[in-house]
Amino acid sequence: MARRAYSEYVTTDPPPSVEQVAFELKRMRQRLGLGHPAVVLELSGPVRRHLLGAGTSDHGDASDVVLLVTALRDAVEELGDHERLFMSVDFNLVAEHSYPTLTERRESLARHIKCAMKTVRRHADRALESLAVVLVSSRERGSSSAENVGDDEGVPLPWQLLPAPTQFTDRAGDLAELDRLATEGGRQRALIVITGPGGVGKTALASQWLHSRSQLFPDGVLQADLDAFTPGGPVAAGSVLCGFLRALGIASERIPADVPEQAKLFRSLTAGKALGVLLDDAASAAQVRPLLPASSASVTVVTSRRRLGGLVTQGARLIVLEPLGEPAAIELLTRSVGGSRVANEPDAARALVEMCGGMPIAVCVAAARLVVQPRRSIALAVDDLADQRRRLARLAVNGDVSVEATFDLSYRELPEQPAALYRMLALHPGAEFGTGVAAAAVDTTPEEAKDLLSVLVDMNMLLDVGADRFKFHDLIRLHARSQGDRGDSAPAREQAARRMLDWYLRTAMSANVVVIPLRWHIGSGYQEAYQRPPAFGGAKEAMAWLELERANLLAAVRLAAGNGWHEWTWQMCEALWELFLYRKHYGDWIWSHEVGVAAAVRCADHAAESRLRYQLGRGYLELRRFDEATYETELAVRRAQAGGHHRNESAALEQLGMAANGQGQPDKAIEYFRRSLAIERALGIRRGVALRLRRIGMTLTDVGRYDEAVEHLADARDLFVELADSPGEAETLRHLAAVYTRMGRLDVALTHLRAALPIMALSGSDVYHAQVLAALGDVSDQLGDGAARGYFRQALDLAEYTGGPEVDRLRARLAAYQATG
Structure with missing residues (x-):
């Protein structure tokens, strides 16, 4: 489809003078009020006849009127003086085209305009000069080429798109999103930015969409490569505008010299048209703004490695393009x-x-x-x-x-500090990370790190994958690492890696002292962790952080062990105790503690080895792998005794009791518990005393010695209350409820469980929470109150997340209840 040239609207009458143009513009402004296009359709015929000499016929659409209105509105906004607006036309531009005679009225008006023009010329807006040139030159073309009026030799329809990509694949979702954004709200939207890293296919997507939706653009498609990342630097907006204006039929000698005037003329020419515009490889929002067409019926698609937030704030829609699945x-x-x-x-x-x-x-x-x-x-x-x-x-x-x-093209555009962060983050042990560890990587503040990360995200060298979560594309990570190998010394890279590992260890310790405030540790950083202000608002928030960072914490263990940083390795494994105790993750538990034990052995640290073997044995115990649990825990006892570490010895003895009880040896179990209880009392550790009393009460329950069990459990509960250890109290209440259930005192059991439930819901432990819910299900089932199904369902939902033997028991219990219910 060819664009309609101005020559199609003109006659062979002599061309109008600029005075007549100014007169008709003034008449038009008076009818438009402050420049609003409310009466464009009404004016289309009269203005065409008076201004372009089209006689009484009314050809084509009102695009010429829309062109005028757009230019007038731009001029009004910039000059801010409506009364002087039409005094700005330089009458000398085309004086030779004046009519030989004018009516008295027009002569008077022309003299008045010329006089006023002398005093306001220095304030005049040059947009109307350009408009007058366009109108008169268009009229000239009509006069000098009257024999061609109506022919197909007008300005051809601009179609500057390169051929569609031959191997374009998939992207159905992205194409559909472009369709949605282009027609959002029932009309096409002006501006869409496709952003993503270099090589992800931004240009191919934009080109494919414009080719496949050509019916949306009856007035043609313009394309410009803005060369943001080429050695010569970004293309100047004026160079692009000149090419666009020539494509739209403006002769080179008629194109204004400065960019603002070129942009105004471009907007005037595109007003009311349905154009597609592809601005490829943009460097900035400022580079793009002068190149935007005026019509809301046009669609501009911009591709850039940057996210061009300046355009987004002005209503542009953003598509962040991801790699192919x-x-x-x-x-x-x-x-x-x-x-x-x-x-x-x-x-x-x-x-x-x-x-x-x-x-x-x-x-x-x-x-x-x-x-x-x-x-x-x-x-x-x-x-x-x-x-x-x-x-x-x-x-x-x-x-x-x-x-x-x-x-490399993107990397060279980075300022020094974001580039340094880019290189150092390639050493991060895991896939995703947050602002805190990024700050540690370059030894800066979290506030500064946020700004640096924003630069990398804006350049699409990092992906933002969630609230304060970032990651590299795999190949970009390799690029960042290679840049670090070339640009940073080995000691500098090692220091960055150690800073990140230290950040994870410190933060895990801070979480642990919130989850179980009274638990003792042997890692050297815990004393400082207890002295710092709490880093988390409660146990649930602290557990959520440990769960969120689990993959990174395990990757940190792997990195430290691989580099021979043995002391750090076993300390990180100790810091994983709260996470594994409350969330299980048995496979990670066993693997990490096998690594931790080996690291402690290499450090020849008996206390650390005893502690890590105890924690490893606990993982085996919960998996009911009693032989392996007993082996590791007995070694823990021996290492503790050899080093004189009585607390480690006591903890290991308690665990041996748990293993014995699990293997059907309750008397042996109680013996181990009493030996451990004696050590705790000798050391004056009240929480340790409460824990051993609870263990003894649980074992007495298993062998049917209910009164003794209630006595030991009640003493344990009282100690936990005195210590303000709410999770310890809630767990003891659950075991008291188990005794009363066996004794047939279901009302008392229900009271204890209802008291324990809200505490466990806030503890951060899905396992312990699920155990209380399952117990409530058992008691409710026996009471026949109909709430059992809901309790079992909730318990199973929580248990399935962590896995382990409890899941099968809960499934069987729920199935049995549903079969009988």
């Missing part, structure tokens, strides 16, 4: 190398796209290397990329396309 990445690989090669090596193909992280540029580069070597297997390509430190270097094609070079 595995199926789409496999499809992209298949389109490049052929279906048979992928079908013959499906596992290798999956491994290859995984190593590419779903990044389209990486998949395409890996595919290109396979295409030029048709006999090479995909498995060999996977082997080539297996070494992480060489992966980026191998993702290149003959020096032409390189994944590493793509990331």
Whole structure:
């Protein structure tokens, strides 16, 4: 579809003078009030006839009137003086085109305008000069080329899009989101920003969408590469505007010299049109603003490695483009190398796209290397990329396309401090991280770290994946690490890694002293942790942090052990006790403590070894692996005795009692508990006394000695109350309820459990909370009050998250209840 030229509206009458243009503009302003386009449709015919000499016929649409109104409104906003607005036209511009005669009325008006113009010219807005030039030059073209009126030799429809990407794959969700944003609210929206790291496919997505939705843009599509990251630097807005204006039919000699006037003219020409505009690889919001068309019927799509928050604050909609998922990445690989090669090596193909992280540029580069070597297997390509430190270097094609070079362009734009953070965060042990550990990486404050992280997120060199949660794309992390290897010394990188590990250890200790305030520890940092103001608002919040950071804490153990930082390794394992005691995670528990025990042995620290073997034995005990639990705990007793660590000895003796009881040896269990109780009393540790009394009461319950059990449990409860240990009190109430249930005193049992429930709900331990709910289910079932099903269901929901033997028991209990109910 060709754009309608101005020549289609004109006659062969002599061209209008600028005086007549100014006169007609003034008439128009008077009818429009303050420049609002409320009467555009009403004016379309009269203004066309008077201003462009179209006679009495009314051709085409009102685009010329909308053009005028847009320019008038811009001028009104900038000048702020409506009475002087039309005095700004320079009548000398096209004086040679004046009519030879004018009516007396027009001559008088012209003299009046010229006189007023002399006093206000220095304040005049030059937008109307440009408008007059456009109108008169358009009229000139109509006069000098009257023989061409109505022909197809007008300005062609601009269609500057490059060909659609041939290997575009998937992105159905992103295309649908572009559709939604472009037609949001029943009309097309002006501005959409597609952002993401280099090589993720931003340009391909924008180009594919504009090609596939060409029907939305009957007036054409403009495209400009803004070259944000090329060696020559970003393209100047004026250069782009000149190209756009020429594409819209303005001769080069008629284009204003300065950018603001070019932008006004561009807005005037695009008013009322349905254009698509692709601004590719933008550097900043300021670079984009002059290039935005005026019409709300147009859609501008901007791609950038930055998030361009300045445009978002002005109403732009943001799409953060992510790497391809595995199926789409496999499809992209298949389109490049052929279906048979992928079908013959499906596992290798999956491994290859995984190593590419779903990044389209990486998949395409890996595919290109396979295409030029048709006999090479995909498995060999996977082997080539297996070494992480060489992966980026191998993702290149003959020096032409390189994944590493793509990331280098973004990295070179980073200021010094964000660049340093980028490099050091590559040493972070886990996948995700928050502001606190980022601050530790470069030894700065959390407030400063937030600003630095914002720069990296804005450049799409980090992903923000949640509230105060960030992560690298896998390949970008490798790039950051390689930049650190080149730019930072080995001691500097080690110090950064140690600072991050220390931050995790300190914060875990701070969480632990909130979760179980009275528990004793042997790690050297706990004394300071107790002296610091509480870092968390309560046990539940502290447990939530430990759970959130579990993967990072375990990765930190792995990193420390791998670097031979043995003392730090066993201290971190000790700090994991509260997390594992309350949330279980048995596989992580066993693995980490095996590593911790080995680290303590290498440190020749008997106290640490005893403590870590005790904690490892507890994990085996809860899994009912009694032989392994007994072995580790007996070693813990011996190491404690050899080093004279009585508290470790007492804890290990208590645990041996638990193992004996689990193996059906209650008398032996009570003997161990009493030996441990004696040590606690000798050391004056009241919480330890309460714990041993509770253990004895639980074992007496198992052998049917209910009165003795109630006596020991009641004493334990009183001690916990005196110590203000609410979780300890609630757990003791649960065991008292178990005794009274067996004694048939269900009302007393129900009272104890109802008192324990709100305490355990706030404890942060899903396991202990689930145990109280299950006990309430048992008592309610016996009472026949109908609440049992709900209690069992809630208990099972909590237990399934942590796993362990309790899950099967609860499932069986719920099934039995439902079968009988």
